[in-house]
Amino acid sequence: xxxxxxxxxxxxxxxxxxxxxxxxxxxxxxxxxxxxxxxxxxxxxxxxxxxxxxxxxxxxxxxxxxxxxxxxxxxxxxxxxxxxxxxxxxxxxxxxxxxxxxxxxxxxxxxxxxxxxxxxxxxxxxxxxxxxxxxxxxxxxxxxxxxxxxxxxxxxxxxxxxxxxxxxxxxxxxxxxxxxxxxxxxxxxxxxxxxxxxxxxxxxxxxxxxxxxxxxxxxxxxxxxxxxxxxxxxxxxxxxxxxxxxxxxxxxxxxxxxxxxxxxxxxxxxxxxxxxxxxxxxxxxxxxxxxxxxxxxxxxxxxxxxxxxxxxxxxxxxxxxxxxxxxxxxxxxxxxxxxxxxxxxxxxxxxxxxxxxxxxxxxxxxxxxxxxxxxxxxxxxxxxxxxxxxxxxxxxxxxxxxxxxxxxxxxxxxxxxxxxxxxxxxxxxxxxxxxxxxxxxxxxxxxxxxxxxxxxxxxxxxxxxxxxxxxxxxxxxxxxxxxxxxxxxxxxxxxxxxxxxxxxxxxxxxxxxxxxxxxxxxxxxxxxxxxxxxxxxxxxxxxxxxxxxxxxxxxxxxxxxxxxxxxxxxx
Numbered sequence: 418x419x420x421x422x423x424x425x426x427x428x429x430x431x432x433x434x435x436x437x438x439x440x441x442x443x444x445x446x447x448x449x450x451x452x453x454x455x456x457x458x459x460x461x462x463x464x465x466x467x468x469x470x471x472x473x474x475x476x477x478x479x480x481x482x483x484x485x486x487x488x489x490x491x492x493x494x495x496x497x498x499x500x501x502x503x504x505x506x507x508x509x510x511x512x513x514x515x516x517x518x519x520x521x522x523x524x525x526x527x528x529x530x531x532x533x534x535x536x537x538x539x540x541x542x543x544x545x546x547x548x549x550x551x552x553x554x555x556x557x558x559x560x561x562x563x564x565x566x567x568x569x570x571x572x573x574x575x576x577x578x579x580x581x582x583x584x585x586x587x588x589x590x591x592x593x594x595x596x597x598x599x600x601x602x603x604x605x606x607x608x609x610x611x612x613x614x615x616x617x618x619x620x621x622x623x624x625x626x627x628x629x630x631x632x633x634x635x636x637x638x639x640x641x642x643x644x645x646x647x648x649x650x651x652x653x654x655x656x657x658x659x660x661x662x663x664x665x666x667x668x669x670x671x672x673x674x675x676x677x678x679x680x681x682x683x684x685x686x687x688x689x690x691x692x693x694x695x696x697x698x699x700x701x702x703x704x705x706x707x708x709x710x711x712x713x714x715x716x717x718x719x720x721x722x723x724x725x726x727x728x729x730x731x732x733x734x735x736x737x738x739x740x741x742x743x744x745x746x747x748x749x750x751x752x753x754x755x756x757x758x759x760x761x762x763x764x765x766x767x768x769x770x771x772x773x774x775x776x777x778x779x780x781x782x783x784x785x786x787x788x789x790x791x792x793x794x795x796x797x798x799x800x801x802x803x804x805x806x807x808x809x810x811x812x813x814x815x816x817x818x819x820x821x822x823x824x825x826x827x828x829x830x831x832x833x834x835x836x837x838x839x840x841x842x843x844x845x846x847x848x849x850x851x852x853x854x855x856x857x858x859x860x861x862x863x864x865x866x867x868x869x870x871x872x873x874x875x876x877x878x879x880x881x882x883x884x885x886x887x888x889x890x891x892x893x894x895x896x897x898x899x900x901x902x903x904x905x906x907x908x909x910x911x912x913x914x915x916x917x918x919x920x921x922x923x924x925x926x927x928x929x930x931x932x933x934x935x936x937x938x939x940x941x942x943x944x945x946x947x948x949x950x951x952x953x954x955x956x957x958x959x960x961x962x963x964x965x966x967x968x969x970x971x972x973x974x975x976x977x978x979x980x981x982x983x984x985x986x987x988x
Contacts, residue, residue: 691711
């Protein structure tokens, strides 16, 4: 059984024919392009017009990103987080640049679908059907995504219309987006936040440059007395503020699947190369340190996929009384993306100079994989966000009905009606302990439970003081440890649904135990750590993962070494 996606034997998670067709046509597009052309376009930084023409012709973005209410009766249209996650993984398998076009279109559509402006929604649906891409005009050069400091302005003319002025920076698709959801402040004495729509074709829209050296276009544009009418206003005041953060809540969740997709392609390339290379009279993959790197990489990749799949269900069941997705999304954003970087490092240590060759997929991915962890909030920002949920997660669980895997053909309409972005500390979660207890027969899960209990005791009896809480060198490793617990919980929940081989689960928790101890060591070594805190860290560090060489070798032979030659992209 292969847990990684294999385009030439692709099996969509979606049950409906329309969704399977979207995936199959995307695979056919890239396999027809071939790896040689894919590499050449990447190396020459060619804008992917051919891809945009393809998604327009096949109405792929229209089907994936149009809520059914605005689909004009097309049965294949819906906003389905499970389907969008699958597509993100698949398109990133062929390149993060192509995925980025999809990602920033999602972000651009967020303020539109959250808006009360029905004309703008109908326009967006029509443009999607025509093959348009979209953009999210939030960031500014001097402020990044610091919304408070937004300088773009909307000034009333006195006749019911406005003039927009300002400059935006880091705006993906800004060169060809038919609707750019642009954030500004209304200069009428209120200083209200507002989202309004601009278009790259207008003479008052100055496209200044692409701020990066890459295939995708991450624009710097300026508005010079750009005329705005009532029909162009998406939202104002509190709704505009909430639309910014709620759009990011949606968008950041697609980053994890992208990191998974690009890493899967690299894994195939790396293991096929290493398995067919003889050094010092032996096959490279017979070398113990090489086998360990591949095993660690594969187990981390499988864990990423399991976490992402399960957290998707919590997006789909979300409502005003169940906002658990607000923890699972930033955990995906910071945890899955960093795991992908770790995997690339593990693989690169094996293939060495091969990873620089310009005709490999690996050389593209090795550069691009550093990007996802820095999009939609840095790792630091997302770790500090998830720490807001730590108290309720451990000490104040709530009651919720069971959440089953959700592959229904429904719109996830709550995502466009998330409401106010405040009150995160009040969000409750179901008790994490039962699912861990149900796997405690596995030695490394049992070991991890011990670590969790000590960590919880640390929080109760020797938690961070105010200075430590404000010090990222102390608070970030604490947040990382919390994230591993959340990560492990959802992995185990998914393992139940998948009836996952328990040998795999035990080996996954081998690296989880090691990772947990690694962050405890960071806290132990911090100069501001108190003696009582060091005692708890020492207790965590002294708990070792339980080795099982027979199990380890069984997984290698059954699941990992068999990926030699399993997939190679068409030339």
